[in-house]
Amino acid sequence: MLPTESTRIYPRGGLDVLSREEVAKFRDASTGMHDLLRRCALAVLTTGSTSDDPRAAQELYPEFDIEVHQQDRGLRIDLHNAPATAFVDGELIRGVAELLFAVVRDLAYTAIELVPEGGRDLGSSVGLTDAVFDLLRNARTLFPTDPNLVVCWGGHSISREEYVYTKQVGYELGLRGLDICTGCGPGAMKGPMKGATIAHAKQRKHRPRYIGITEPGIIAAESPNPIVNHLVIMPDIEKRLEAFVRIGHGILVFPGGVGTAEEILYLLGILLREENAHVPFPLILTGPTASAPYFEQIDRFLRLTLGEAATSRYEIIIADPAAVAKRMMAGIRKVRDHRIAQKDSFFFNWSLDIPLAFQQPFVPSHEAMAGLDLHHGRKPHELAADLRRAFSGIVAGNVKEDGMRRIEAHGPFEIHGDSGMMQSLDALLRAFVEQRRMKIAGDYRPCYRVVA
Numbered sequence: 001m002l003p004t005e006s007t008r009i010y011p012r013g014g015l016d017v018l019s020r021e022e023v024a025k026f027r028d029a030s031t032g033m034h035d036l037l038r039r040c041a042l043a044v045l046t047t048g049s050t051s052d053d054p055r056a057a058q059e060l061y062p063e064f065d066i067e068v069h070q071q072d073r074g075l076r077i078d079l080h081n082a083p084a085t086a087f088v089d090g091e092l093i094r095g096v097a098e099l100l101f102a103v104v105r106d107l108a109y110t111a112i113e114l115v116p117e118g119g120r121d122l123g124s125s126v127g128l129t130d131a132v133f134d135l136l137r138n139a140r141t142l143f144p145t146d147p148n149l150v151v152c153w154g155g156h157s158i159s160r161e162e163y164v165y166t167k168q169v170g171y172e173l174g175l176r177g178l179d180i181c182t183g184c185g186p187g188a189m190k191g192p193m194k195g196a197t198i199a200h201a202k203q204r205k206h207r208p209r210y211i212g213i214t215e216p217g218i219i220a221a222e223s224p225n226p227i228v229n230h231l232v233i234m235p236d237i238e239k240r241l242e243a244f245v246r247i248g249h250g251i252l253v254f255p256g257g258v259g260t261a262e263e264i265l266y267l268l269g270i271l272l273r274e275e276n277a278h279v280p281f282p283l284i285l286t287g288p289t290a291s292a293p294y295f296e297q298i299d300r301f302l303r304l305t306l307g308e309a310a311t312s313r314y315e316i317i318i319a320d321p322a323a324v325a326k327r328m329m330a331g332i333r334k335v336r337d338h339r340i341a342q343k344d345s346f347f348f349n350w351s352l353d354i355p356l357a358f359q360q361p362f363v364p365s366h367e368a369m370a371g372l373d374l375h376h377g378r379k380p381h382e383l384a385a386d387l388r389r390a391f392s393g394i395v396a397g398n399v400k401e402d403g404m405r406r407i408e409a410h411g412p413f414e415i416h417g418d419s420g421m422m423q424s425l426d427a428l429l430r431a432f433v434e435q436r437r438m439k440i441a442g443d444y445r446p447c448y449r450v451v452a
Helices: 020-027 033-045 056-060 094-113 125-138 160-175 191-202 237-247 258-271 289-306 308-313 321-342 366-370 380-399 401-410 419-434
Strands: 004-009 065-071 074-083 149-153 179-182 210-214 230-233 250-253 283-287 315-318 413-416 448-451
Touching: 020 033, 020 065, 020 094, 033 056, 033 065, 033 074, 033 094, 074 094, 094 125, 094 230, 125 237, 149 160, 149 237, 149 258, 160 179, 160 191, 160 283, 160 289, 160 321, 179 191, 191 210, 210 237, 237 258, 250 258, 250 321, 258 283, 258 289, 258 308, 258 380, 258 419, 283 289, 283 321, 289 308, 289 315, 289 380, 289 419, 315 321, 366 380, 366 413, 380 401, 380 413, 380 448, 413 419, 419 448
Parallel strands: 149 179, 149 250, 179 210, 210 230, 250 283, 283 315, 413 448
Antiparallel strands: 004 074, 065 074
């Protein structure tokens, strides 16, 4: 068994107290809330882990537990048999403690506030967007400053050359005063933050933001990287994706796997709606020279499925970090001008129209995956919504514990659709497997089967 430590900590700054109801929920094993808290807390305490197996940390630290107490003098968190790597000289590392407080904060808020019983209208598009806003505000990630937040998407399992490139791009972004938001994990989620830290230090930028947005099903497989200084745990993947596009002023996409493809389809499905035709939103796909074939294949798949119109909403820049940063800066200036003209806020993109089909949680059961309507003749944004769900299901089968259990019990998901579309999808997925973009380590066994 690996070395462990036990300690008692007192959160400060944004998480001073909890209600009796919130504390009771954390202690109630019957609701699954305590197990969720334990899994998310363990992911944070193993920050920097390179494993993408959601069960790995639990197997390494089977005796780990966490207790939340509300006392007269404030909140207290007890850690039992926590990973020793989260401590230095017997003291919990400060950055790890801050991320741990964020876990408790977000899970408590979601359990009490983001439920229908709390008067929330979670059946409408407006109600769901309000829920995303309130969670981000509660996490203190919304700042009324000039637009400067770049969301970086990309895979957790990428090559060394691709990782170095993400750092170079992050460095160029940081030199221009831009902050970084990612999915908070390793690989393409860590690289831009790491590059930006050096640039921000050179430019003497005070209080830079390295925002990591995740969700309970992902965090156990993709522990936050050590650079994240603002962690937000959204309730599900749909709210996580909406959070990215609501607070980001532009998006960069680095090489990745099915999760990255899901993100691209989500955003393009929204931007291709007529209601959003006038909304500027810089979207750049970029990587080193060796990644050019990857983006060519992504581009072909998007043209085949969503049509040539989709190409007007993104550009591809290969092996030129400075050009990427300059193009992003130019795009963000257009975003700023548009927000001023529309009297929209700088800190939350209210004017972007996101339909209910992109917001409703998708549970990737075998029946739901087989029932996706992946055929030509549909409106591009409607097809994008179902394609996004298909990739989301594969992500679940790869790295989410619930999805992995479904695959173990019932075999691979089946994905049905038009012959040409399925051939293109199958070729794309096979390329991800061959390029080892599905899993960090070990032989990959597909959790899906494409059926024409």
